[in-house]
Amino acid sequence: MKKSILLLTLAIALINISFAQTPSADKLLSAAYKTAAAQQKKVLIIFHASWCSWCKKMDASINNPSCKKLFEDNYIIVHLDVNENAKNQNLENKGAQDYLMKYNGEKAGLPYFVVVDDQGELIADSYIRNKGEKMREIGQNMGCPASAEEVATFCKMLKGTSHLNDEQLQVITKIFRKNEQQ
Numbered sequence: 001m002k003k004s005i006l007l008l009t010l011a012i013a014l015i016n017i018s019f020a021q022t023p024s025a026d027k028l029l030s031a032a033y034k035t036a037a038a039q040q041k042k043v044l045i046i047f048h049a050s051w052c053s054w055c056k057k058m059d060a061s062i063n064n065p066s067c068k069k070l071f072e073d074n075y076i077i078v079h080l081d082v083n084e085n086a087k088n089q090n091l092e093n094k095g096a097q098d099y100l101m102k103y104n105g106e107k108a109g110l111p112y113f114v115v116v117d118d119q120g121e122l123i124a125d126s127y128i129r130n131k132g133e134k135m136r137e138i139g140q141n142m143g144c145p146a147s148a149e150e151v152a153t154f155c156k157m158l159k160g161t162s163h164l165n166d167e168q169l170q171v172i173t174k175i176f177r178k179n180e181q182q
Helices: 002-018 025-039 053-062 068-074 086-091 096-102 148-161 166-181
Strands: 042-048 075-081 112-116 122-125
Touching: 025 042, 025 075, 025 096, 042 053, 042 096, 053 166, 068 075, 068 166, 075 096, 122 148, 148 166
Parallel strands: 042 075
Antiparallel strands: 042 112, 112 122
């Protein structure tokens, strides 16, 4: 009898897990905008997928003990899961693909990231553009910054959208440059 109850409990738990809903993009972003407004921060939206090794490098770099507080003090970070393979479709945030398109990232590859204000207005993105090109021009997605050019562009974007100083940006540069060697 105890074994049957245990098996039934386990089966119910597995069913509940399989039907658990991944939060929608609207829900995640709504909460992020509200927090960003209250804390006077920008929102860093990172579009990623479970299969993406560069997405994992991006997260590892942001969460590196040397960088984590720098990002947390300046941004509300939201991950939106997109472009999953068939077996991981349940990981995608409903509506995330719409935001990827809204922010011109549908052809960018992953990770793709943007910085928006507390109203969701685009301030910066992960495209590298030629000098003089405007935000509406689609450039080359830097993905997870690794090369000297990518990291320099990333730090310029961070400097323009945060309160990070040059010394703090040097810390971020050092951590992200390690991605090129990995």
